[in-house]
Amino acid sequence: MTQSVTKTNLTMLKKLLIFTVVMFGFGYALVPMYEKFCEVTGINNLLQPDTVDKNIKVDTTRLIALEFDANVRGLPWQFRPLQSNAKIHPGESIEIMYEIRNDSDHKLSAQAIPSYSPRFLEKHLKKFECFCFTKQTLEPGEVRQMPVKFVIDPQLPADIGTVTISYTFFSLETGK
């Protein structure tokens, strides 16, 4: 191999290695891109507050029965809603309080993930405020009450009379 070929080969090697590193970075860049994409298209926005049309009409002809559920996964916490059910008209806003208590002897962080029944309730449930949008950190023995504020829009199909709103706290500690 002549000297000049060796040199051009090494230049090529450098370029391709840089490209490889860039593509490795691109894999990571897909994470914020995906989040941005979901935010723009409104897919998967479980963790953002909703906005609601001010002129939303309260449909007084219907009453929806709400059931509240609370679970804890892998955490020494107590978690419960202060009321287990309620009845509201579609379009009417309601605030429900939940309570968490850290029963362990050390500081712990966790975050709640919502889930709904029926599943498509997500489309009709507009949350203005929710403790699930942020990480919750509790000192040992600390008790905290947190509100969820929402409306159910009147577009909810007529055959739905009862809905369940459930939250599960998952630990955010490493290695749990």
Added chain:
Amino acid sequence: MAVVQDVHGHHDHHPTGIMRWVAATNHKDIGTMYLWFSFSMFLVGGFLAMGIRAELFMPGIQILEPELFNSFTTLHGLIMVFGAIMPAFVGLANWQVPLMVGAPDMAFARMNNWSFWLLPVAGLLLVSSFFVPGGAAAGGWTFYPPLSTQGGIGVDMMIFAIHILGASSIMGAINIITTILNMRAPGMTLMKMPLFVWTWLITAYLLVLAMPVLAGVVTMLLTDRHFGTSFFNAAGGGDPVLFQHIFWFFGHPEVYIMILPAFGIVSEIIPTFARKPLFGYSSMVYATASIAILSCVVWAHHMFTVGMPTVGQLFFMYATMLIAVPTGVKVFNWTATMWRGSMTFETPMLFAIGFIFLFVIGGFSGVICAIVPIDIQVQDTYYVIAHFHYVLVSGALFSIFGAVYYWLPKWTGRMYDEKLGKLHFWLSMIFFNMAFFVQHFLGLAGMPRRIPDYSLQFADFNMISSIGAFGFGLTQLLFLYIVIKCIRSGEKAADKQWEGATTLEWTALPSPAPYHSFETPPVLK
């Protein structure tokens, strides 16, 4: 192609003993090691496939516990993709690219040694993960979270093996690109390169594009498992669907990484045995490049049932169906090359024609799977298994068999047994179709993949499929016998064993190819 080349044997000394292989920098030695390594991994992956088919021979759980069955399907996929098919193509590239472009060796000989010797380490990690507590990874070869964030140390071994395999492939690809772009013989312009070299150039670019993304996604998985990140953990604000997007951003180019070199091989074999130049050479090059580019924008067709906006489904559906156009150009060109050619049907040609025939079936079932409403029905059924085995076994693997038969006389200086070669082809052909054609029916009838048991109505087709798979597995031992027989006692091969061959390794070099070839580059007139 007329070539002036003085062939002299006085450089034909080489290191002996084990160090010849451990410290190998010669592209032929490294190519040979790649091929033997991939064949041994092919046997390991084949053993796992036999286990799967034995369990599915009858309804009920007979041989494998469900957990072990899951490990078998997972490791079968990983070992065949990363251990057998990819290294076999890299091995062929190592042997053939320098010979076909008239270069003395690969561009970075030491890096070449390193990229080979990483492979056995990764292979060992994958195989030994069966024997650690918790067993081998069992979440499917695509290792979707949350299954892959839950498994035991076997999953970590798999992640580490994938890192190593990725590094090896990237180094191999860089080597191939540099060799092709910088070290061609004078007079060999890009558009005069043999098509095998062209397809490998494009494949190598896909490798450096896609493999780092795979390395990234398995790194994210690793940090999710052990270092408290939440890329794919919904509870920490991540999203398991994100994994699938990043994985398939790698995964779809990956399937073309496994088929483009096959296109190149077939494009060498068909003109040789039809004794006509390849029809539409430049359209072949452009078709290969278009397939490679399209392959980067179709990944979400693996995820139609995961949930995405209709616009997204339509885009990925149309983009996927578009790939059929350049692929159709290729199939047309191969057929047109054979048209009115003076064809003979030696073993390589049989495998090449078998490839075209069966790959087209796999291609058509691919177009069917691309249609969203149908895909929602057949997702994760045996229809998909049938589809990708038609493109990977009768596509990639058949082309590798064809390539080995085609170039064995050049590599060893001896001829393989033509009768046995043809027997190998026909047995493979019959048993392959027996094993996989019926899986289309199973899939359409709703049999799910990756499940060790099935309902009674699937029993007959599964038994046929298992018998075909056992036959196909045994047939490959015949292949091993043919290759060993050829190396030990084959008849002496001519320098230009195939009269229709036009590429440099046949026209400018003796058989076997000398240990050091093209130290002075050949001159193409």
